[in-house]
Amino acid sequence: MKPSLLILIHLDDASRASIEAEFDSVYAPDPAQHAAVIATHGATIHAVLTNGTRGISAAEIDRMPKLEFVSALGAGYENVAVDHARSRGIVLVNGAGTNDHCVADHAFALLLSIVRDVPRLDEATREGVWRDALPMRPDVSGKRLGIVGLGNIGEKIARRGAGFDMQIGYHNRKPREGTSLSYFDGVEALARWCDFLVIATPGGAGTHHLIGAKVFEALGPGGFVVNVSRGSVLDTAALAQALEAGTIAGAALDVYEGEPQPPAALLKLRNVVLTPHVGGRSPDAIAAAVNNFLRNAARHFAGEPVLTPI
Structure with missing residues (x-):
């Protein structure tokens, strides 16, 4: 039976x-x-x-x-x-x-998409706008990549970052054994150091709103944040304020608070890329x-x- x-x-x-x-x-x-x-x-x-x-x-x-x-x-x-x-x-x-490889792939797709502003470039091309009328976008290669949560997925994100000749640092509750990557004992310190902050830490009460206003201030006006972990890890209201004020340059989220409804405060912003929690789906x-x-x-x-x- x-x-x-x-x-x-x-x-x-x-x-x-x-x-x-x-x-x-x-x-x-x-x-x-x-x-x-x-x-x-x-x-x-x-x-x-x-x-x-x-x-x-x-x-x-x-x-x-x-x-x-x-x-x-x-x-x-x-x-x-x-x-x-x-x-x-x-x-x-x-x-x-x-699904570790799938999530890591999607994290890098989001990072490239927001830093290079692929959605806007696609839209502009369809509207007949040529490159000279558009702002140039930063490189991804050679920059500093900060990973919040160096578990199995975070480690695979780091490996992809190495392929882009990036300097890589991470934050965990404690240093991970067997890695030569730079360890930061606080998220703000990691954000202050890096150009791109990728969130891959587990959700739950212990990480609720771990990424908020102070982290965005530390990341700075040239910084980008990507979240492929859980929506609860990132303070949506603080992110919207940081994006509107230019505190950070952009964000790309596969997960967000209030799923499946997309975050209304972010929908009107051009410096955000959103996908509907598909990072682990293939x-x-x-x-x-x-x-x-x-x-x-x-x-x-x-x-x-x-x-x-x-």
């Missing part, structure tokens, strides 16, 4: 098919339906598939008495009630490592994440240790 699985996030058809071959699945990607679905099916659910943005609450866990396995599809799990799940003996896993990354989920689930229900525990 297949274990019963509640899927709380959107999946493409191929992903659903591969998962439903292994589980009796209840597919509920619409958040408005979650309460009703859990009320109807919660008593029979053995496993939940979610992500860091959606998560799963302690109250939802308590409505599923047979729940024994929770997986976040991607690396993030900031809205999963981890401590409560552990108190119930529930096994927790995530998709660590499955056919390759999603296939890897689903495969990782299936391998973890198979091992758990066979009584074996999982591969990517939280």
